[in-house]
């Protein structure tokens with residue numbers, strides 16, 4: 001089926017397979033329809049159906065609350081039944097990122113990192129190129145809808161994607177991952193997607209503000225930036241917020257990154273729910289520690305140091321919103337230098 | 345337990361509510377909505393007299409939660425219906441909380457045929473200037489239309505309350521004195537003119553604003 005999209009900045013058309021989400025069809029043809037979560041929660045992918053027939057695969061998607069009229073649809077949840085025409089605000093200029101596609105992979109090496117965080121790998125059928133900070137959409141057989149998870153690793157032509165997922169009580173996929181017996185499951189994958197990317201040659205200092213599993217994409221950014229020797233010339237400030245000492249994970253990996261560029265790469269751990277135990281300070285003498293919410297700690301310690309910074313933010317929505325307020329109001333960064341994923 | 349799961353009262357005969365919106369139509373939309381959801385037995389929508397909160401309308405009250413809504417627009421009714429009347433979840437963003445019990449009228453120009461004919465704008469008081477800090481953004485109702493009033497540090501400006509992008513309340517956005525950013529998708533606007541900046545594809549509709557004796561007034565066409 002042919003889908004035609006018009007926006008204020010031009011028009012584009014692409015083929016959409018039966019049962020394929022309109023957003024996926026667009027992106028895999030290099031048409032940059034607007035999106036953010038790609039999983040039905042944020043409303044960014046809103047489009048107006050001008051002609052044709054489409055159906056939402058998730059009629060209760062929370063993103064629907066942003067739709068204004070009956071003709072509005074969420075392209076990330078909708079499939080087309082015939083040739084259709086859509087209207088969006090604007091088709092964005094594409095950043096030079098790999099074109100996403102649908103593929104499959106096998107779940108491997110599921111291992112708990114804390115009482116409520118699990119890491120796992122996905123062995124891909126065909127290698128994937130992606131940018132540091134991107135995410136993939138994973139669909140588990142028998143669970144409705146895709147979930148967005150940020151890649152932790154970074155490599156070109158990756159045969160393996162690494163992920164880290166925090167348990168959401170009652171959550172379909174995260175609880176399933178904790179249930180056991182999931183190794184070897186075949187997953188449907190769409191990716192890479194996401195705009196919170198770091199690419200070599202970005203002449204900026206790097207600021208990462210992550211809450212909980214929001215650290216996933218930052219690990220990928222740090223891996224790539226370290227490979228590219230970015231922190232030989234530019235500063236890196238990583239603020240990682242967890243509730244308490246028992247929620248700590250990836251500290252050893254972060255310390256390895258830090259040890260490669262001790263002069264310019266700093267890691268600050270913010271504990272929101274308890275005072276910093278001496279044992280933690282003794283174990284990671286290269287880290288800074290503070291008690292408080294990660295956005296507040298970042299705001300305090302970054303004061304007067306926001307010039308020339310590109311910021312990356314990821315984690316639970318309230319933490320991301322608080323960080324965006326800081327970055328817009330206090331840091332006065334332009335939106336192009338604020339890259340974020342809300343784990344909604 | 346009363347006779348109905350939800351009992352809705354819409355002010356249709358007060359002094360100002362009926363001039364601030366088509367409240368008779370509101371009643372019809374709510375009744376039709378309850379019927380469409382198959383809830384006509386459990387939901388009753390009544391026309392009501394004055395709640396003595398004149399100037400804050402159009403106003404409606406939903407029981408048994410005893411939730412009061414103010415400045416309700418026709419476009420809000422679906423949300424109130426789906427979320428609260430059918431779903432049981434009050435719509436926090438429209439909730440009325442004047443901070444004091446009992447009657448609470450404010451002076452608004454009642455649209456009489458004469459006033460409509462009169463040339464020039466009609467000014468509506470929207471609150472005290474001192475209530476909005478520098479770079480503060482406050483949502484208010486002017487003659488039933490919701491607007492945001494922003495203290496730019498060098499004066500006040502008034503714009504439509506919702507981001508033209510996805511109808512996100514601009515009051516939840518961020519102002520740094522020169523740029524207003526909607527936090528949801530980073531659309532930005534020149535705070536003095538409402539002109540679109542960056543990713544924004546549309547500007548903000550502005551309203552004339554004046555300050556007199558510490559009170560702010562917004563003009564509606």
Ligand SMILES: Cc1cc2nc3c(=O)[nH]c(=O)nc-3n(C[C@H](O)[C@H](O)[C@H](O)COP(=O)(O)OP(=O)(O)OC[C@H]3O[C@@H](n4cnc5c(N)ncnc54)[C@H](O)[C@@H]3O)c2cc1C
Nearest residue numbers: 039058144145148149150165166171172173174213216343
């Ligand atoms: C850009 C982005 C990156 C993310 N990266 C990470 C990460 O690296 N690590 C991490 O732990 N979390 C991440 N998240 C959050 C993650 O995607 C899930 O929301 C979270 O793991 C909870 O999933 P769940 O299945 O346990 O919960 P559930 O409550 O079952 O589902 C949560 C989400 O799944 C989708 N969904 C649910 N039901 C349906 C349906 N019927 N049809 C279609 N979609 C449905 C919706 O998006 C919903 O918000 C990310 C989110 C986003 C938007």
Ligand code: FES
Nearest residue numbers: 038042043063076
């Ligand atoms: S991109 Fe479709 S709802 Fe977020």
